[in-house]
Amino acid sequence: MNYDAPFSEIPWNPSPNFSFPDLSIGSIRIGFPCVQAALSGISDWAERRIVRNLGASATISEVMLDEFIISVTHAKGKKAKRFLRVDEDDHPVGAQLMGVGPEDFTAAALKVVEWGFDWVDINFGCPVKKILGRHRGGFHLSQPENALAIVRSVRDTVPSHIPVSLKMRRGLDDSTESRDKFFQIFDGARKLGISVFTVHPRTVLQRYAGSSNWDFLTELRNYAPDCTILGSGDLFTPMDCVRMMETTGVNGVTIARGAIGNPWIFRELRELAAGRPLPAPPDLKEQREVIEEHFALSTELYGEKRAVFNMKKFCIKYARLHPRHETVRDDFVQFRTGEQLKALLDRWY
Ligand SMILES: Cc1cc2nc3c(=O)[nH]c(=O)nc-3n(C[C@H](O)[C@H](O)[C@H](O)COP(=O)(O)O)c2cc1C
Structure with missing residues (x-):
């Protein structure tokens, strides 16, 4: 899937009266409303640590298959480590789950709670073809009854102090039927005790094409003022995040493509939240330090061979902040070992 994010340059001057909302996810007070x-x-353990150090107030794991979670018997086993590592300082952190039916979803939800995640996020939005073909992710938006059976089972089984949230797109497609099904799930979930929703207002079939329909977020905000709505979609700069919160009234934002290779977006947002001007972008020395730290954490998590493979996609994104970004990016495409990565950092940073 091509998910390259443009650098959006939509100018936005926040109104002088705007203040960042104080975010809670169910019983968990988050405060600063900008979430990874x-x-x-x-968003593995290593990346979550990087963004948290730079200001993210909460993070959400990569989506995890319920049947994978169920198959894991030991959270510290090699297979589990990648997804399930949660450290003392990695809180609050949500575990996002994906699956087909209530039984496995619920068993997996209980396990992630047992392993230290602070809340359970149910994925009803993934647009990947293979996932839809297996009746997971965004497919659930086409079958409200099953979707709500999942929500009911997870909510009724997970301890009541653990929040359960939903991640949704605004429907399978642009039809009225899809829209109706979205609201059937949204309303049904609220009746079942769900009060936190992350909404990416593209349709599933839209994938990443076109723009995210922020008007839908405004509509939802007005429709369900008692719910916590986290907005998603086209948040590439700090100003985009402020603009979304201010124009739609959402309770917070979840930053996705805008944070890949630019974890400093959280720090910049914190400065804005404190009423200070947008700081200068990180200099090359700091960029290097963060890339090195990211690589070290990745190596701790996966071992060097896999970390090298893993870092390539991040480095290609990190290169976007370099003044010679195209050349640096092309070089980052080439490295095959930790030594080669270090040589590139020596050369360019
Ligand atoms: C590489 C990539 C991986 C993603 N993985 C997930 C995921 O695991 N779970 C999820 O709910 N959304 C996932 N998303 C969707 C994002 O969380 C977000 O909703 C979407 O990218 C729209 O925000 P943006 O336009 O600001 O990037 C993913 C998006 C991208 C680009």
Whole structure:
């Protein structure tokens, strides 16, 4: 899937009266309302640590298959480590789950809670073809009854102090039927005790094409003022995040593509929240330090061979902040070992 994010440059001057909302996810007080989104292949323990150090107030794991979680018997086993590692300082952190039916979803939800995640996020939005073909992710938006059976089972089984949230797109497609089904699930979930929703207002079939329909977020905000709505979609700069909160009234934002290779977005947002001007982008020295730290954490998690493979996608994104970004990016495509990565950092940073 091509998920390259443009650098959006929509100018926005926040109104002088705007203040960042104080976010809670159910019983968990988050405060600063800018959360690291669930990102498959990205928001692992290492990346979550990087963004948290730079200001993210909460993070969400990569999406995890319920049947994978159920198959894991030991959270410290090699297979489990990648997804399930949660450290003392990695809180609050949500575990996002994906699956087909209530039984496995619920068993997996109980396990992630047992392993230290602070809340359970149910994925009803993934647009990947293979996932839809297996009746997971965004497919659930086409079958409200099953979707709500999942929500009911997870909510009724997970201890009541653990929040359960839903991640949704605004429907399978642009039809009225899809829209009706969205609201059937949304309303049904509220009746079942769900009060936190992350909404990415593209349709499933839209994938990443076109723009995210923020008007839908405004509509939802007005429709369900008692719910916590986290907005998603086209948040590439700090100003985009402020603009979304201010124009739609959502309670917070989950930053996705805008944070890949630019974890400093959280720090910049904290400065804005404190009423200070947008700081200068990180200099090359700091960029290097963060890339090195990210690589070290990745190596701790996966071992060097896999960390090298894993870092390539991050480095290609990190290169976007370099003044010679195209050249640096092209070089980052080439490295095959930790030594080669170090040589590139020596050369360019
Ligand atoms: C590489 C990639 C992986 C993603 N993985 C997940 C995921 O695991 N769970 C999820 O709910 N959304 C996932 N998303 C969707 C994002 O969380 C977000 O909703 C979407 O990218 C829209 O936000 P943006 O336009 O600001 O990037 C993913 C998106 C990308 C680009």
